[in-house]
Amino acid sequence: MELYDIGIGARVKHPSLGVGVIFGIDAHSIEIFFREHGEKTIARSFEDLLVIAPGVEVAPAELDLESVKDALREVLEEDNSLQRPIVLARRWQKGILEMRSADPSLKSKEVPIEDFFHKIVMMRDRFRVLEQKVNAHTGLSEQDKVEMQQYITRCYGSLTTFNILFDDKEDQFVGQKGEG
Numbered sequence: 001m002e003l004y005d006i007g008i009g010a011r012v013k014h015p016s017l018g019v020g021v022i023f024g025i026d027a028h029s030i031e032i033f034f035r036e037h038g039e040k041t042i043a044r045s046f047e048d049l050l051v052i053a054p055g056v057e058v059a060p061a062e063l064d065l066e067s068v069k070d071a072l073r074e075v076l077e078e079d080n081s082l083q084r085p086i087v088l089a090r091r092w093q094k095g096i097l098e099m100r101s102a103d104p105s106l107k108s109k110e111v112p113i114e115d116f117f118h119k120i121v122m123m124r125d126r127f128r129v130l131e132q133k134v135n136a137h138t139g140l141s142e143q144d145k146v147e148m149q150q151y152i153t154r155c156y157g158s159l160t161t162f163n164i165l166f167d168d169k170e171d172q173f174v175g176q177k178g179e180g
Contacts, residue, residue, distance in 0.1 A: 006022060006025070006030065006051060006054075006055065007022070007025075007054060007055030008022055008023065008024070008025060008055045009021065009022065009023075009055035010022045010051055010052075010053060010054055010055030011051075011052040011053040011055075012032060012049050012050060012051055012052060013049070013050040013052055014032070014034070014040075014042070014048070014049055015048045017032075017034045017036075017037045017040060018034055018035070018036060018037070019034070019035075019052065020032040020033055020034040020035070020037075020040070021033050022055055023039075027044075028043065028044055029041050029042060029043055029044060030042050030043075030044060030049075086121045086166070086168075086171050087166075087167040087168060087171075088113065088114060088117045088165060088166075088167060089164065089165055089166060089167045090167065092113045092117070092164075092165055093113075093114070094112075094113075094114075095112075095113040096110050096111070096112060096113065097110070097111045097112070097113050097116045098110050099111070113165070116165075117165050120159070120162050120165065121171075123159070124156075124159070124171075124173065127152055127155060127156065130152060131149065131152050134148045134149060134152070135149070150176075153175060153176050154175065154176065156173045156174055156175045157173070157174075157175020157176055158175070159173040159175075160172070160173045160174070160175050
């Protein structure tokens with residue numbers, strides 16, 4: 001049975017968790033409080049949940065433009081798409097990064113600094129996404145999250161060499177602060 005006609009406050013019976021009361025509903029799941037098992041999330045498509053007593057009728061909220069805009073901003077912020085532009089320091093604009101081997105017989109490689117800077121900014125943004133994913137991961141223990149966060153912080157520290165490329169200090173890499 002699809003549980004789409006169920007309301008907040010409804011009493012339900014779960015085959016293994018017993019009787020509970022619904023306190024939250026979204027498009028895919030139902031939040032239920034069970035006296036002996038606490039709060040549990042159950043998929044709306046779960047077939048063995050029996051409704052004992054109906055909840056209150058809750059009319060769907062009206063969809064207004066501001067709510068849609070807020071939701072879109074939230075999604076884009078999570079995706080880092082709304083960040084302000086990261087600017088290359090003026091003194092490096094239109095510059096060239098030259099990589100030269102110690103072996104004079106090998107040809108040097110030149111790369112526009114803007115291209116190199118773009119790659120550095122992409123790495124920083126990907127580290128930020130990795131940080132978010134680690135912190136939100138449900139399969140990692142808190143200790144594992146802290147350990148992985150420390151590795152990410154050390155990576156940021158390794159990249160502080162490139163901070164001279166950033167126009168705004170807020171955009172720079174920050175590693176682990178000195179201890180002691």
